[in-house]
Amino acid sequence: MTSIGVLGTGIVGRTFAARLAELGVDVLVGARTADSPSLEPVAALGVRTGSFADAVAHAEVIVNATNGLHSIAALESVGAEALAGKTLIDVSNELEPVEGGFPKPLASADDSLGQRIQTAFPELRVVKALNTMNCTVMVDPSIVEGDHVVFLSGDDAAAKDQARELLATLGWRPVQVVDLGGIDTAAAVEMTMSLWMRVTMARGSDAPRFNWAINSG
Amino acid sequence: MTSIGVLGTGIVGRTFAARLAELGVDVLVGARTADSPSLEPVAALGVRTGSFADAVAHAEVIVNATNGLHSIAALESVGAEALAGKTLIDVSNELEPVEGGFPKPLASADDSLGQRIQTAFPELRVVKALNTMNCTVMVDPSIVEGDHVVFLSGDDAAAKDQARELLATLGWRPVQVVDLGGIDTAAAVEMTMSLWMRVTMARGSDAPRFNWAINSG
Numbered sequence: 528m529t530s531i532g533v534l535g536t537g538i539v540g541r542t543f544a545a546r547l548a549e550l551g552v553d554v555l556v557g558a559r560t561a562d563s564p565s566l567e568p569v570a571a572l573g574v575r576t577g578s579f580a581d582a583v584a585h586a587e588v589i590v591n592a593t594n595g596l597h598s599i600a601a602l603e604s605v606g607a608e609a610l611a612g613k614t615l616i617d618v619s620n621e622l623e624p625v626e627g628g629f630p631k632p633l634a635s636a637d638d639s640l641g642q643r644i645q646t647a648f649p650e651l652r653v654v655k656a657l658n659t660m661n662c663t664v665m666v667d668p669s670i671v672e673g674d675h676v677v678f679l680s681g682d683d684a685a686a687k688d689q690a691r692e693l694l695a696t697l698g699w700r701p702v703q704v705v706d707l708g709g710i711d712t713a714a715a716v717e718m719t720m721s722l723w724m725r726v727t728m729a730r731g732s733d734a735p736r737f738n739w740a741i742n743s744g
Numbered sequence: 745m746t747s748i749g750v751l752g753t754g755i756v757g758r759t760f761a762a763r764l765a766e767l768g769v770d771v772l773v774g775a776r777t778a779d780s781p782s783l784e785p786v787a788a789l790g791v792r793t794g795s796f797a798d799a800v801a802h803a804e805v806i807v808n809a810t811n812g813l814h815s816i817a818a819l820e821s822v823g824a825e826a827l828a829g830k831t832l833i834d835v836s837n838e839l840e841p842v843e844g845g846f847p848k849p850l851a852s853a854d855d856s857l858g859q860r861i862q863t864a865f866p867e868l869r870v871v872k873a874l875n876t877m878n879c880t881v882m883v884d885p886s887i888v889e890g891d892h893v894v895f896l897s898g899d900d901a902a903a904k905d906q907a908r909e910l911l912a913t914l915g916w917r918p919v920q921v922v923d924l925g926g927i928d929t930a931a932a933v934e935m936t937m938s939l940w941m942r943v944t945m946a947r948g949s950d951a952p953r954f955n956w957a958i959n960s961g
Contacts, residue, residue, distance in 0.1 A: 719935070719936050721931060726922065740956070
């Protein structure tokens with residue numbers, strides 16, 4: 528893997544930053560502004576930091592690790608021109624907080640964040656991937672046993688190949704990658720977050736990390 | 745297992761009828777009317793048939809294998825009084841047909857057929873289960889390898905025990921049963937049908953049956 532730009536400095540962005548740096552990948556993590564205090568823990572890892580625009584300028588392949596509720600705004604701050612021709616691996620989820628309750632995925636059968644990003648930035652090549660698991664599993668699938676899976680949704684075959692290359696760099700084996708089709712399939716993937724949260728609750732906070740697998744006959 | 749009533753004569757109802765009869769369970773399959781031609785293939789299996797009301801009268805535990813779009817109407821034809829105190833294992837899905845496209849699950853983060861059935865019939869004890877897989881897997885989990893799972897959602901602990909007993913009769917091992925909590929968790933389970941359909945398409949029509957598993961660290 529050559530270079531990666533990461534958007535977002537939350538737990539997902541920091542986990543990607545640490546793992547990619549450990550793997551020797553040239554990575555730049557961007558926040559809303561280049562002087563955001565949220566970049567300090569990233570810089571402390573020895574990883575380069577900057578604005579969202581700096582992260583996009585840094586690489587052909589960008590990981591969207593922002594909070595899904597703010598992803599479109601983050602991309603708008605970069606601008607369509609700078610995004611044109613780039614590949615965005617969208618690992619985010621759009622979860623509406625619920626007072627005293629369970630966060631609600633906003634995806635429905637014909638709408639998803641992945642699709643809305645693609646529609647908002649037609650020249651960006653969006654691949655939805657990795658949003659169906661804890662970020663520690665995203666970046667190191669070996670922490671879960673067996674052939675658990677990662678789903679790919681996207682309209683651009685070359686961008687999907689770049690996604691596969693990033694996945695391989697992180698340790699995903701080809702048998703674990705399930706290509707669902709176009710970006711319209713991102714809705715199905717994002718909708719599963721409700722079950723992911725219920726299973727997380729049912730297993731309890733001390734349970735080891737998990738991921739979905741597809742067992743076959 | 746003592747007796748089971750099955751509502752519905754589609755592929756799901758017929759698959760339950762055949763399997764329960766094979767297992768020596770006393771089963772009665774109901775249709776909208778006792779003389780419905782849809783009951784003929786069921787009767788040909790040597791299984792007793794009747795109306796929806798006959799199936800409910802037949803047993804304490806009822807399997808809802810009707811098309812989810814018509815489940816509430818089917819239960820209304822039986823009436824709240826006859827349903828009071830019964831356990832309904834709701835294996836159905838509510839999928840809206842889409843012209844030239846993909847059927848759309850109608851569940852969303854705070855709404856599901858399981859919940860609507862429970863709300864419409866408060867004295868019925870609803871347990872959502874088994875709707876996340878092909879009906880051949882529902883009735884014989886041994887056709888898929890490993891510890892693939894079935895989810896339980898329901899408000900009544902005794903009804904869940906009855907669901908567990910039915911599952912054990914069909915061949916499900918305790919380790920495969922994941923209790924998610926109350927009937928409000930049925931929304932999460934029903935929402936996954938979009939991904940189930942996408943994975944079914946991605947695997948191709950000749951692929952062996954599959955089911956979700958939860959791989960762990």
